[in-house]
Amino acid sequence: MKSLTWLAAGLLVAAPVLAACGTESTEPSGGGGGTGGDARALAVDSTDEECTVSATEAPAGTITFDVTNNGSQVTEFYLLAEDGLRIVAEVENIGPSITRPLTAKVPAGSYVTACKPGMTGDGIRADFTVTESDEDVEVSEDEEGLVTAAQDNYAAYVQDQSDQLLVKTREFVELYKASDKDDEARALYADARTHWERIETVAESFGDLDPMMDAREADLEPGQKWTGWHLIEKDLWPARAGKYQALTAKERAFYADDLLANTETLDGRIQELTFTVDQIANGSRGLLEEVATGKVTGEEEYWSRTDLWDFQANVDGAKVGFDGVKPLLEQKDPELATQLESRFAELQTLLDAQRTEDGFRYYDELSAEEIKALSDAVNALSEPLSRLTAAVLA
Numbered sequence: 001m002k003s004l005t006w007l008a009a010g011l012l013v014a015a016p017v018l019a020a021c022g023t024e025s026t027e028p029s030g031g032g033g034g035t036g037g038d039a040r041a042l043a044v045d046s047t048d049e050e051c052t053v054s055a056t057e058a059p060a061g062t063i064t065f066d067v068t069n070n071g072s073q074v075t076e077f078y079l080l081a082e083d084g085l086r087i088v089a090e091v092e093n094i095g096p097s098i099t100r101p102l103t104a105k106v107p108a109g110s111y112v113t114a115c116k117p118g119m120t121g122d123g124i125r126a127d128f129t130v131t132e133s134d135e136d137v138e139v140s141e142d143e144e145g146l147v148t149a150a151q152d153n154y155a156a157y158v159q160d161q162s163d164q165l166l167v168k169t170r171e172f173v174e175l176y177k178a179s180d181k182d183d184e185a186r187a188l189y190a191d192a193r194t195h196w197e198r199i200e201t202v203a204e205s206f207g208d209l210d211p212m213m214d215a216r217e218a219d220l221e222p223g224q225k226w227t228g229w230h231l232i233e234k235d236l237w238p239a240r241a242g243k244y245q246a247l248t249a250k251e252r253a254f255y256a257d258d259l260l261a262n263t264e265t266l267d268g269r270i271q272e273l274t275f276t277v278d279q280i281a282n283g284s285r286g287l288l289e290e291v292a293t294g295k296v297t298g299e300e301e302y303w304s305r306t307d308l309w310d311f312q313a314n315v316d317g318a319k320v321g322f323d324g325v326k327p328l329l330e331q332k333d334p335e336l337a338t339q340l341e342s343r344f345a346e347l348q349t350l351l352d353a354q355r356t357e358d359g360f361r362y363y364d365e366l367s368a369e370e371i372k373a374l375s376d377a378v379n380a381l382s383e384p385l386s387r388l389t390a391a392v393l394a
Contacts, residue, residue, distance in 0.1 A: 027150040038065065044092070044115070047071040051115030051124035059133040060108040062278075062393050067091055068099040073118040077102060080112040084125065085207035089282055092289060103240065103390050105278040108132045120221065143328065147277055148357030150324040154280050155273060157320055161199045162270040168192035169263045171202050173256035176232060179249055186236050190301075190309035190359060193229060200321075201286040202273070203266060213262050216302065227258050230303075237303035277325055281389040284321030287314045287387055288378065296375045298363045308360035311374075312351055319344050320383070325392050333391040336384060 040063045043054040048071040067077040074095050079088045079102070088111065089104035097332040108130050114123035172192045175185040196203060196214070204210045213228040220226055232255060247255070294300040294310040322340055329337045350373055354361050 016282075042066070042111070044068065044077055045070055046075045046077060046117065048073060048117045049124070051077075051113065051126065053113050053126065053128065056127065057129040057131055058106075060106060060130050062103065062105050062131050063130070065091075065102040067102060067115075069096050071117050072096055076116040076119050076123075078112075078114040078116070078123065079104065079106070079128070080114060080125075080207075082110040082112065084112045084114075087205040087207070089278075090286070101390075103278070103393065104282065105276060105393055106130050113121060120219075143331065146328045146331075150277060150280060150328065151275050154275050154321065156200055156323050158199050158273065158275070159271050160319040161195045161317075164268045164393055165192070165195035165199075166263050166267045168195060169260055173260050177249075177253050177256045179252065182223060182236060186304070187358075189233065189236065189304060190306035193306075194309055194313040196229075197290075197310045198287075198317040199270075199291055200317065201283045206266065206269060209262055209266050213259065213266070216221070216299070218299070218302075220362045227255060228262070229259065231255055232259065233301065234303045237305075240303055258297040277328065277392055278389050280321045281325050281392050283316045284325075285382075285385050285388060286331065287318040287321070288382055290314045291318075292375075292378050292382060296371065296378055298371075301363070304362075305364050306356055307363040308351070312360070315344075315347060315351065318385070322388065325388070328392050329388065332394050336387060336391055338386070339384045340381070341386060343377075345352055347374075347377040347381055348384075350374055 021266060024027050039055070040058050040061055042058060042063065042065045044065050044067040045052040046067060046069050053065070065079070067075075069075045074093055076090060076092045078090045080086065081088055088106065089102055091100050091102040094100050111128045112125050113128045114125045116123035132341070165271060166277065168188065169192055172188045175181045175188060200214075203214070211224070214230065215224070215226060215228055216230050217226060217234065232275060234241055235247045236243075238246060291311055291314045295314060298305075298307050300310050301307045322344065326337055326341075329340075351360075354366070354370070
């Protein structure tokens with residue numbers, strides 16, 4: 001599997017449902033709910049039972065939520081679209097007594113805020129309104145051109161990856177349903193999922209589809225029916241499952257057809273998407289967070305051990321997003337642009353060292369030292385990447 005370095009220069013910017021994240025601190029940055037004269041600076045108090053936002057509305061523009069976790073569990077904060085499903089922006093993995101900012105450029109409209117103590121379930125939700133604003137953000141002609149190019153190119157990239165995901169999924173499910181072609185299905189599994197992982201933050205924004213397509217067994221809610229990629233993964237790699245009852249041919253057909261139908265729905269939705277600069281930057285950060293929370297820990301592909309394929313794909317997508325907004329960043333914060341380019345390269349060097357003729361080494365073949373080196377490189381990239389959104393919106 002090749003990285004998208006060759007593609008990054010030509011494809012970039014914009015995703016309507018992606019995440020924003022900031023650096024960690026132990027003290028709130030203050031200024032919430034319009035205090036200090038800034039109506040776009042809001043404070044969020046997340047506890048185990050409550051999610052209190054300092055104001056229920058803010059004027060359209062670049063809005064920052066300073067999210068403080070005063071509970072006992074790791075939490076997340078989401079700004080959702082009016083339907084409560086599409087993720088406009090998110091910040092994850094906020095530990096107790098930690099404050100993290102969520103910055104996003106938000107147009108006027110109706111939204112929903114949500115804290116998720118324990119990072120599960122629907123969360124503690126409330127309505128939130130973004131009002132019309134008379135404030136104009138002046139954009140120079142050159143900057144406007146960079147923004148437009150980034151948005152158009154990133155939309156094309158996401159649509160292309162979605163199309164490739166659909167093609168590979170059709171091929172994969174036919175092999176899986178055949179029962180006598182398990183070796184071929186196993187060989188295609190990681191390659192097909194690459195296209196999902198490269199646009200994972202976009203795919204995850206559809207809150208109805210993501211649990212049906214990509215839920216891991218360990219993360220299932222009580223009563224939740226397990227479907228999607230990882231159920232099929234377990235059936236193809238049952239060795240780690242101990243006592244395991246293989247799926248029947250009828251069950252295989254049902255779950256394969258269900259995965260394909262959901263992929264077709266996903267692709268139809270993605271082809272209609274447009275993106276903004278902050279969504280692209282937030283998506284780049286979000287993809288690296290996926291690496292930190294699932295891939296580098298070896299939890300994502302528990303049965304197949306193909307985590308490094310996913311790892312690389314998340315990094316590919318993050319790099320494409322960064323490269324899309326890099327010309328804009330170079331005008332606003334050239335030092336940050338240089339630092340990010342260097343950190344991406346360092347992480348890629350470590351990943352390249354794990355390549356084989358067929359793709360990558362299986363994750364359980366890596367030594368503890370190799371895993372730590374990858375984890376350290378991810379962490380080294382995460383900090384400057386968390387500043388990308390605020391920098392391109394400055």
